[in-house]
Amino acid sequence: MEAIGRKRWVIPEGYIPPGSMVNADRALLSHEAACLLNAGDADARVRITLFFTDRDPVGPYEVTLGARRTLHLRFNDLKDPEPVPPGKDYASVLESDVPIVVQYTRLDSRAAEIALLSTMAWPAD
């Protein structure tokens, strides 16, 4: 399939809930994900920059997304150059060298039940 999407996407919302339900497995841990689709025939090199309320941006975080693959990347799993602090407001810009499509989802399990939100990211190029 031909490449689909845009090369730059923005997610103004970002907040990893600082806690999870008791005995949550990985699927039910509070987390935020950028869901990436690379429908095309070339691997995508994606660079993520995080923005904060009271300090300079951090990044780039670098991720490779294979051709004809999806990656539901948890912000919780980002480590280099530094982890994303739970309980802090942030925002993100994702830049890819080939067109991709990006959606943002949060699962919040601070309480006994889960809550979900999702929205398409905003295509900026």
Add this chain to the structure above:
Amino acid sequence: MEAIGRKRWVIPEGYIPPGSMVNADRALLSHEAACLLNAGDADARVRITLFFTDRDPVGPYEVTLGARRTLHLRFNDLKDPEPVPPGKDYASVLESDVPIVVQYTRLDSRAAEIALLSTMAWPAD
């Protein structure tokens, strides 16, 4: 009414929760749906391709959507060429021969209460 929308739509998020509340009826089973509207006067032939994290795309799944009709298609109900595995990340591309509009919704009833998310799909043509 004239045809409304686009011919290709993308949903990067996809995850059928692997479980549901006890004694859930069909309406409250954990599920994901692509809500399609064909406002125009010709039937729509829709082809769906699924993308995964660690294997090649699967499809096309073929669906017909009547003129002046909506279809809230559950990914759980897709069977041919193969069912959508619960608990696995996926993404989808929907291609129609006439303009349609597509929205994506998940109902998660793994816990005792339900959680919902929804977003318009991304129009790619």
Add this chain to the structure above:
Amino acid sequence: MEAIGRKRWVIPEGYIPPGSMVNADRALLSHEAACLLNAGDADARVRITLFFTDRDPVGPYEVTLGARRTLHLRFNDLKDPEPVPPGKDYASVLESDVPIVVQYTRLDSRAAEIALLSTMAWPAD
């Protein structure tokens, strides 16, 4: 303020949950709303057409939205030409004679707790 938005909006998802929590007041009754903003200086005449899975479209439902006003219109409250049946899949197209912006929200209180979803409608003109 000048008029903002578009004249035609589409919401492919639509499902009024057939039930609500015990003793829910109006705010917590299961409902779906089209949130309309008319930022401009002329009243908006809005016509809504509903689409179903297995029968012809119904409408138009007619609503007037004052200049510089918002209206969070519950689909549950539509009466003429006929009420919206709970528990049935539907979709909607909203047409206005002046530009408006439309967002779609559902509150589901079938269980003891509430679940929410929302997305911007899709601008079709």
Add this chain to the structure above:
Amino acid sequence: MEAIGRKRWVIPEGYIPPGSMVNADRALLSHEAACLLNAGDADARVRITLFFTDRDPVGPYEVTLGARRTLHLRFNDLKDPEPVPPGKDYASVLESDVPIVVQYTRLDSRAAEIALLSTMAWPAD
């Protein structure tokens, strides 16, 4: 990074739930937020106008968003020219002197558990 986004954004939905769970800390109080990202190198001066169902618009509320910063602005915290009344339908238009990106999120903790919704705002210029 260069400035990203648009200068005017619209959120037709707006409703601060009139109540919160018992003993909620600030993070879990019922609230609505406009999440703003200013990726560029110049501070953003943002003016917010609120629209209501049955009275004239209120505003502008004025906010400054630093260069390369995000601000998750709670509508609950707006004070001047007047607070946003809980339990009342409203809508908002945000105007910035430089491009920004805006997302809208609600956390509802009226019940014992939380519910979330989010969507990208609608870019109007």
